[in-house]
Amino acid sequence: MTTNTATDVMSRRDAFYRELQPHAMAALWTRLRKLIPSEPTPAGEAHCWSYGTTRPYLMESATLISAEEAERRVLLMENPGLPGSSRITNTMYAGLQLILPGEVAPAHRHTQSALRFIIEGSGAYTAVDGEKTYMEPGDFVITPAWTWHHHGHDGDTPMVWLDGLDIPVVSFFNGGFREEFESEASPVTRPVGDALARYGTGLMPVGHRSSTMNSPVFNYPYARTREALFALPRAGAPDPHTGYLMRYTNPVDGGWAMPTIATMIRLLPSGFATLPYRATDSTVFVCVEGGGHVMVSNRRIDFAPHDVFVVPGWCRYTLHASQDLVLFAYSDRVAQEKLGLFREQRF
Template sequence: MTTNPSPDLLNRRESFYRELEPHAMAALWTRLRRLIPTEPTPTGLAHRWAYATARPYLMESATLISAEEAERRVLLMENPGLPGTSRVTNTMYAGLQLIQPGEVAPAHRHTQSALRFIIEGSGAYTAVDGEKTYMEPGDFVITPAWTWHHHGHEGDAPMIWVDGLDIPIVSFFNGGFREEFAADEAPVTRPAGDALARYGTGLMPVGYKAPTLNSPVFNYPYARTRDALYALLRAGDPDRHAGYLMRYTNPVDGGWAMPTIATMIRLLPAGFSTSPYRSTDSTVFICVEGSGHVMVGDQRLEIQPHDIVVVPGWARYTLHAGDDLVLFSYSDRVAQEKLGLFREQRF
């Protein structure tokens, strides 16, 4: 049973709190509910970046700065609820990168893990840890932490992709740093497609020991992914909260393809709408093909090919397909699962 404190006691409490401040102390009971809320609190806002709006700015940037001068010619997607942070969610980064024919984005490496999800173009490549991979729209490409990598373009039209990185997670641990390579291009020592042939066919070299927590496959071609998604249409009904949802896996152990970024892709058949869902991971969606909309609470976000949508963690949302809708997504779910923090709710 609680009693109402007297005015004198209330005044003394306030002076007590002020007296603690010069000693770098505070009373926990004044902050406990903010430190440990009754349920997760969404961070950032739901938002849509229309590709039709972003692309002209990205193309104009090529007239203002070269890929070499910029190092990476990228327009970042900053959550309007997290201004000045360069974050798309509280733990993730997102940007649209452009490389023009004949350009090279110089080689470097960093402790942050990166993914590339290809939006448009053909003929460009990324070279990762001694192997080139040529990229096509819909491909999911991994750049593991602390691997030398550079990008080049041997085609004849602009190449654009989404960069997703775990920069905020690494920054939280004060573990972010980088190194420049001595030349624009790092050495290529293996033929293109080597990693996919060795590790991506359901086979694995005898005696192979994984050097990192990342998948040894670093390009998951969309042609294969799309075939797998559409095969599910013939195998049964979609999950009512997720549609036909698949995750990219590490063939070594069957786990997530990356140690800090969970990557998934889903198909929603034409006219299908999901039941309401929420989870503790803030999620970035990229429309691969088709159209529809996302409802986040009462907010409706239309989605067309190449649009980017962010949904804050623990915000209730539904997905709605006009025609067949394919969505790639990434979040910090894998990190939350490893720490025992991930929760989801299906309504």
């Protein structure tokens, strides 16, 4: 009677696994722990893009290519832990776009949803689905999926904004489509400010039926946002883990402003530091005003106005304000919530 030794068993197992490969099969038990881990493994690295470093490259790009030729003159921000992926997080894209006075970035549309967060300049506009809106620093602007849009500049100084898109999410579902418009600019059929007047004042047209999951307000002006933020300290102390954290909402249903990208803004009073926190959504931050630093695990990252930094999902972090600090942020939290996947931990 033959007794199987441990070596014999392992050898037979290895041979069995090799036999499965030509049949496009594999043994689940060899991969189960990686497929279903005990907790998420952070994707990418915490990183900061200093605006003082990135801005000169952005301005130099204008000497090399026009907005029309590039279609979108953008320097994308790629997470150093995800090289070659064109991603700032595992599910989000980010890039800094530059448009100069007199330029037009040609009209197109795509199934990816996009946000614009304005960094510097004045006089530029975006035209979305028939309405033009002029943009100022701190404004949050939505470009819903599959809407015609183009950008232009009627001012006299360079205009820079952050583009945030759900490109990796759409790519995962293999749902990416794009189309160029027949002319440089898409038609503008409604007056400037129409959407904000109709939907952004606590009023709603009677009988309104939404045809999209996006907010009908597509420009959230920073002047209004800032006023609301700085009124909050009069009503009570900040949340110890998040500060005064607010989300941009869809006035139709009170939900998130976009269906796949969660957009938030927060105020941390001067000297305030959050308690440790982590969540499953990898988050992109923009320092709007003020300054401070973030501690991600044991790593300190300092930031100043216009800097962009990223914290991978399920990384423990704290935020520290050296002066009154306003941070814009976006992530895939809204999609995770809809799928029942979002989880946070407060220490």
